[in-house]
């Protein structure tokens with residue numbers, strides 16, 4: 001049973017909502033309650049339930065201030081461009097010992113620390129969308145004034161939706177190009193292989209089942225076996241067999257170089273957005 005002090009999630013959309021789903025799971029207790037905010041009453045109403053106070057800024061201009069009052073952990077999950085305004089809005093209402101953690105891509109810890117009182121710790125996290133099913137991997141970076149206890153508190157929070165990897169902030173944009181964007185790469189590979197299966201004459205439904213189940217099964221086999229992916233691949237690849245021929249074609253395409261270039265493009269864009 002994980003126990004947390006009061007938590008506020010400002011901007012409970014896709015990612016904030018995923019974090020909320022971890023906190024409301026039966027094996028988690030949030031003492032002092034969970035508070036979430038959104039802009040629209042429609043979204044706020046949908047999240048209201050026992051143990052979750054949900055506020056909308058359109059009906060209550062002080063929604064974010066009400067949410068952070070008494071909160072020991074404050075998760076910032078609005079769009080990156082909205083973070084500076086949001087920080088200025090809540091700065092004076094934050095509890096002096098609270099820990100602020102932002103999931104906003106490209107917004108640096110130093111820029112957030114500069115706006116908030118000295119006593120408030122700031123950390124940065126980069127979860128990914130499998131958080132929705134409790135299978136996220138979250139990159140987490142400590143701030144300049146966060147303590148080891150603050151880091152452990154926030155690590156525990158993101159562990160309610162999956163696995164956490166602690167990295168220095170200098171690596172968080174790079175991490176984002178691997179695991180933040182990673183689900184999109186996997187979906188893209190699934191789309192392409194499904195299209196190939198359809199070209200071979202399988203119905204769209206059968207093609208989708210063949211490919212999606214193969215990705216899921218291979219991932220679960222990898223996780224359960226404890227073997228390296230190269231070893232598991234070797235076990236499917238008999239010398240002179242059919243898989244060996246397919247892998248030879250894939251090797252010629254130099255997927256490593258392709259991934260190097262794709263992630264470099266993502267990293268360049270992260271730096272543009274950060275600037």
Ligand SMILES: NC(=O)c1ccc[n+]([C@@H]2O[C@H](COP(=O)([O-])OP(=O)(O)OC[C@H]3O[C@@H](n4cnc5c(N)ncnc54)[C@H](OP(=O)(O)O)[C@@H]3O)[C@@H](O)[C@H]2O)c1
Pocket residue numbers: 010011012013014015016037038039040043057064077078079080082086103104105126127128129180
């Ligand atoms: N999605 C991902 O894969 C992912 C991964 C890692 C990090 N992130 C980060 O997560 C953050 C949110 O992304 P998202 O995809 O979850 O976006 P999203 O679904 O649009 O969620 C943002 C939420 O913020 C609410 N909001 C806007 N202004 C607000 C304000 N002033 N006060 C309170 N709530 C406000 C919006 O409410 P309304 O809709 O009612 O306006 C919306 O529900 C971004 O900074 C992004 O970089 C996302």
